[in-house]
Amino acid sequence: CGKSTTLRMIAGVEMQDEGEIYVDGALICDTVFRVPPERRAIGLMFQDFAL
Numbered sequence: 001c002g003k004s005t006t007l008r009m010i011a012g013v014e015m016q017d018e019g020e021i022y023v024d025g026a027l028i029c030d031t032v033f034r035v036p037p038e039r040r041a042i043g044l045m046f047q048d049f050a051l
Contacts, residue, residue, distance in 0.1 A: 011044040012037025 001009070001016075008014040010021060010028070012035075020030040023042070028035045 007044065010040075011042050012040055013044065 005014065009016050010023060012029070015034075016029070016031075018031060021028050023040070027033065028040055
């Protein structure tokens with residue numbers, strides 16, 4: 001996957017098909033376990049301003 005897709009998966013905006021994602025040594029999601037996006041303490045700022 002690309003850089004943007006990876007960041008979106010870390011933030012919880014998109015789900016991965018396989019594998020595990022660790023942030024600072026903590027598992028935030030895999031194919032079974034998933035920390036809700038609002039509990040990840042991770043923000044995502046988009047380049048394009050759209051309201």
